[in-house]
Amino acid sequence: MRILIAESHSALRDMLWTHCSEVLRHRPVDFIGSLSGFNVSADAPTPHVILLAAELAERATTANIQAIRDSSVPRPGFLVYGIGCSFQRMRHLEAIHVDGYFDLGIERLENLESALCAIGSVRRYFSDSFLRQQDERRDNPSAYSKILSDRQIVVLQLVASFSTDLEISQALGLSVRTVEWHRLEIMKKLEKASMQELLKYAWDHGFVPTLTSDRCGSTESLSIPKLSGSEIPRNIALVPMDRQAS
Numbered sequence: 001m002r003i004l005i006a007e008s009h010s011a012l013r014d015m016l017w018t019h020c021s022e023v024l025r026h027r028p029v030d031f032i033g034s035l036s037g038f039n040v041s042a043d044a045p046t047p048h049v050i051l052l053a054a055e056l057a058e059r060a061t062t063a064n065i066q067a068i069r070d071s072s073v074p075r076p077g078f079l080v081y082g083i084g085c086s087f088q089r090m091r092h093l094e095a096i097h098v099d100g101y102f103d104l105g106i107e108r109l110e111n112l113e114s115a116l117c118a119i120g121s122v123r124r125y126f127s128d129s130f131l132r133q134q135d136e137r138r139d140n141p142s143a144y145s146k147i148l149s150d151r152q153i154v155v156l157q158l159v160a161s162f163s164t165d166l167e168i169s170q171a172l173g174l175s176v177r178t179v180e181w182h183r184l185e186i187m188k189k190l191e192k193a194s195m196q197e198l199l200k201y202a203w204d205h206g207f208v209p210t211l212t213s214d215r216c217g218s219t220e221s222l223s224i225p226k227l228s229g230s231e232i233p234r235n236i237a238l239v240p241m242d243r244q245a246s
Helices: 010-023 062-070 087-095 109-120 128-139 150-160 165-172 176-190 195-204
Strands: 002-006 027-032 049-053 077-082 100-103
Touching (some): 010 049, 150 195
Parallel strands (some): 002 027
């Protein structure tokens, strides 16, 4: 199996390279320190799996991941690895549609073989810490996914990015009045009396702006206006993904 390792720390990258090549007998084809601007070279063997550090995944956008998949034949799977899994991490990994998460904090490194084989076989592999976060959200009767419609979840993400009603309407193809209605319905359903309370709720529940420098009229990238005189980063919209076990 051909593996590309995306890791910015040389010591961990070298450890994974050695483990994959000498212990698991797979073939690492390359390593990179960032996904930004990366495309699989036509002259290089296409990896079956991209082993992606969580800190790099948390800076990645859906567009980054999709561009790499679209430039590769066969399309590689993405296995993210890290230590622990917070709600925010789970939420973001769902949003960018990775194929698995391997928790180095609770799993033995020997289990990496099972994870790699699952992703390389176009299946999924998620460590228990990731699945527990999904279980807690599923079992919570007041979870936003049970209260809000799919459309309202997308609107909430765009609100969390400081997008205006006009920008959201242009991105989603809705009228400004419809966006305003959705926003007020979200606040009513979540029992939030102000935009400050709604923003705090969104950030606390993983709707964290993901950095990007582009601007276009889509939910993939929206301009964020200034707030209280300070420049706010731009972001992409996050789209929930149903839990899928290995």
